[in-house]
Amino acid sequence: MAAQPSARFAYADVRYWSSGFLEQLASAGILQVGTAETVVCDGCGQGCEEIVTYVDTEPGGRPSAFVVCRGRDDIGRVSVPLAHLRTWTLRPEGLATWLARELHTRQEACPIVPQTLWRLGTTRFGNRYAHVFLLAGIDMLESSAVLQSLVQAQDGTSVLVLVPNEDLSAVATVEAVRYLGLATVLRADARGLSLDREALVHKLGKGRPRSTGKVIPFEAPGLNVWERLTIEFRDDETVVVMGGGRQEPLTFVEMGFGDGRSKHPRPDSLWRLLRQLACANGLLDWDRLGMVGVDQRLAPRRFSDLRKRLKAFFPGIAGEPIKPYSPKRGYETAFVARVSDEYLRRLLSQSDRAAR
Numbered sequence: 001m002a003a004q005p006s007a008r009f010a011y012a013d014v015r016y017w018s019s020g021f022l023e024q025l026a027s028a029g030i031l032q033v034g035t036a037e038t039v040v041c042d043g044c045g046q047g048c049e050e051i052v053t054y055v056d057t058e059p060g061g062r063p064s065a066f067v068v069c070r071g072r073d074d075i076g077r078v079s080v081p082l083a084h085l086r087t088w089t090l091r092p093e094g095l096a097t098w099l100a101r102e103l104h105t106r107q108e109a110c111p112i113v114p115q116t117l118w119r120l121g122t123t124r125f126g127n128r129y130a131h132v133f134l135l136a137g138i139d140m141l142e143s144s145a146v147l148q149s150l151v152q153a154q155d156g157t158s159v160l161v162l163v164p165n166e167d168l169s170a171v172a173t174v175e176a177v178r179y180l181g182l183a184t185v186l187r188a189d190a191r192g193l194s195l196d197r198e199a200l201v202h203k204l205g206k207g208r209p210r211s212t213g214k215v216i217p218f219e220a221p222g223l224n225v226w227e228r229l230t231i232e233f234r235d236d237e238t239v240v241v242m243g244g245g246r247q248e249p250l251t252f253v254e255m256g257f258g259d260g261r262s263k264h265p266r267p268d269s270l271w272r273l274l275r276q277l278a279c280a281n282g283l284l285d286w287d288r289l290g291m292v293g294v295d296q297r298l299a300p301r302r303f304s305d306l307r308k309r310l311k312a313f314f315p316g317i318a319g320e321p322i323k324p325y326s327p328k329r330g331y332e333t334a335f336v337a338r339v340s341d342e343y344l345r346r347l348l349s350q351s352d353r354a355a356r
């Protein structure tokens, strides 16, 4: 859905979905039901795609449909059950309208970037307000520019963007904007489709920077080896953690790296070590350690502490986040440690200025 302006599902795509779910989406206006113009023929086993002929007016009979197989010349007409010819086309504007209603924003969903970004309105979550948007289209760059300007003009209200997929690798994300996958907040049950407000409040609450010292461990299905985890620094105090289909911006406080001795928490020395690892793409050899000011006699202890800290934050992952020290390579992370391009540019321009 993020890759194309309108996603269309055919029978083959949704045959194992529960039929009730499709009907709920259709009656909510999110999916539009239609009929296929072409279908893969069942007759020849060669997978030929043929144009469907609909027969609506057979006297005394029921409507029917068939294709003429061109894959083999001994097949001819192959009838196709009408149920196999239904299509469901995603209507992003239908999704936006439905979401705005479910969020009780008392505003109509309004397109900001055509076919891509909708403003759903402002709503209250617990004790705070958020401007909520739906991002579901192709013009990601323009959308990011719009969101950026909203954040810059912010009035203390947070900006929440609902996205179809929590894997944001295709999205130019904007700092200080919360992105939330729809799958984590949509519920479908016997009563119909609904929005899980509690999950929304919980997700929003977690984004509050430095709210509490409480650390919520990061877990995701399938995230059980360090190699599947990426920690990317966005600035001195914030990372984006990616793995197991989850992606979450987190501050050092949220990850348990706050210096507990001060009233206004500052990143502790282990956070700085993690940041230095990220700046060096996950590998610190002896020369680099000296350059970043790590006392070599203390290095084993500090890396051991960092291993413990990371294992506590990612309890679902077995093994060691930092590989055993190797005299040849130095200290190397098992996960991907890096800095964002923007942060790297900032760091480089800072060091340029310092050198001048």
Ligand SMILES: [Zn+2]
Pocket: 041, 042, 043, 044, 045, 046, 047, 048, 069, 070, 071, 072, 075
């Ligand atoms: Zn055929």
